[in-house]
Amino acid sequence: MICPQCETEYRDGFTRCSDCDVDLIEPRPAVNVAETRDDVEQIATFLYLHQAELAASVLEGSDIECFLGDAFFAGVRPELAFTSGGIKLFVRAGDAERAREVLAELDESATESDTSS
Numbered sequence: 001m002i003c004p005q006c007e008t009e010y011r012d013g014f015t016r017c018s019d020c021d022v023d024l025i026e027p028r029p030a031v032n033v034a035e036t037r038d039d040v041e042q043i044a045t046f047l048y049l050h051q052a053e054l055a056a057s058v059l060e061g062s063d064i065e066c067f068l069g070d071a072f073f074a075g076v077r078p079e080l081a082f083t084s085g086g087i088k089l090f091v092r093a094g095d096a097e098r099a100r101e102v103l104a105e106l107d108e109s110a111t112e113s114d115t116s117s
């Protein structure tokens, strides 16, 4: 059991966090999410498919599995990508933090020539 606020782990038998005075919860089970997209997190949005594909290939190069949303529309009807909010890049929730770091590095190298700050 863990505390949902401070995330302290408690042994079986405890039901409340002594620090936060809230009910403990079951930690999320380490399930195989290969068949579901429920446990994915959107980490970025791109206006253009080639940007999204670049980011996806960089993530895959870092062994982070990712999914592109709305890529179909962007490839076939680019104008629709705008109306649907761009191309969304998803990764598994557990990879989100690492994926953001990878993309942050990508951003830095991609915007190196952009000096308008």
Ligand SMILES: [Zn+2]
Pocket: 003, 004, 005, 006, 007, 008, 017, 018, 019, 020, 021
């Ligand atoms: Zn707590």
